[in-house]
Amino acid sequence: MTSDLPHFTVASNLREQIEQWAQELGFQQLGITDVDLGEHEQRLQQWLQQGYHGEMGYMADHGNMRSRPDELQPGSIRVISLRMDYLAPEIELTSQLQNKNNAYISRYALGRDYHKLIRKRLTQLGKKIQQAIEAVNQQQDISYRAFVDSAPLLERALANKAGLGWIGKNTMLINRKAGSYFFLGEILTDLPLPTDDSYQKEHCGRCTSCLDICPTQAFVGPHVLDARKCISYLTIELDGPIPMELRKGIGNRIFGCDDCQIGCPWNRFSKTTAEQDFSPRHQLDKATLLELFAWDEATFLKRTEGMPIRRTGFENWQRNIAVALGNAPTSLEVVDALEKARSTSTELVRQHIDWALQQHQK
Template structure:
């Protein structure tokens, strides 16, 4: 998704080109397109402080590339501007999320992960956008990203006018809330930049107050080590026992801070067919999910972000949710069927879940 970086072509009306880029982006399915410069000094300082505090947990890749994340021209030499795009992913009935969260027999999957994995789709669309630009400008330097490289995508999107940073650290948009994916096209074209928008969180702290594990340790500051999305997706080791009861029935990601955000009353349903929920994973029974073989897991999550957890991680997560479910013989039987699983990680969480079920039944 990259091209060599020749000198920017001369004789181009860049203001007109920027308008064309927005129009082409809309034709490619992006709900908004903005353009930012590459100055991220304040965000770099914030990133370094966050890393120094250890809030990234085991996500070593957050520190691995140094300041390339906050200096686009060091990641892609010659970069002058970043074309930032967003694409809505909200299901048609986002209210169903609350119904699933309130039913401890069901497994909750973050709404972004219910459809096709967005990474390849957005990069493919950005590549097409680059090709349309090149048809006007001739060869130019660019590189496309969608959460696929060390990029401060939320900061760049903010600077490009796509929204403001909410207290939960997610990007918020007045017309679309926060249920959207981001992508970037780094370019050496000296395009006119957009103005950032003002913030509109005010005194609201609903996202901070609702977080099950209190991972939002202060406004605009997230301790990933406590975040359920990190624990169920990024973390490969055992989930800390003290956090397991707080996870509830969330088996892949968490949306609580988005679900309570007043701005998400304006969230727009996805228009991209590939983002439509697959295999009824938005409201499936935990005991059925826990019974999946590895072959079933791979088949039913093909092309989906859920694959990122891996099969062992999936069983670990579902075991925790079963431990948090009300006592039932069906749940105990499902857990006992995995008690001798080859994976020590799975066995540990199954044992914990069985102990929780025994405790709820009142057994010594």
């Protein structure tokens, strides 16, 4: 642990207090680090230069700000990195994926949108820290700002530096005691808290499960993901047609993909959450492709209100399900549903329906 000279008087047990408040607010762990991410900055630049971010222009838009939190929030010298488990206890991970008539939605997206919940809790934590500082510093203010799953920050690199885990070959943050099914959030502050500075070394060893299991072979190598081939990108971020050569690999995954986490042995240690908000809504963890393909736009908007799924939009939702139906076992019901939807669909969805129908003629 290092200790800087604070311009604030900081109670000696402030760190313990912060941990206790964080736990009360539903976080499982936190770590504190400074804002220097030099090594990661270089890797990010190389990744962007290769074009692996595809159409996710926002990843390049922020320039060096992503690896320099003090440019994002001027005056910041510390990052409090926190994690919150999201796996709802009732979720069965593999059976939904294995039944090709069922729709697979990434585990993190089945409940309420986590951004609001986590940002609110982070802000509450920041407020508590501020009040504690004010109490011993004649009302002197600290500055703090909360981030969650935020494009302008290299969250996993910060969490790694803060000691919450290592960045696995699958590019996820992995924790020895909790696997990788958790959300990350950060508080950037000018409060000179002691840092943990314990870059966690990698514990992947010789394992390559995640690289081998990826259905679209999206990994260029360990730690390097070509997002343009990743099912999460294809089903969530990409607007327009899904490249033909990747459609088969998508299988029945209609929003995101968890395979490189399901295949990770460290997820034997993942913990379930007690947060009701992360429980699946509308039984989307058990839905069939045909049920979801029958939704009209009004139903989509109503059922996905307040959920991450809303983000992909109705047209892309239908496009994704059409691809998954092309990969489903051939049956009269599947072919009927595709043919019926064809006349009322947009041009984009129709192209994917035609592809799906071709799969059932083979």
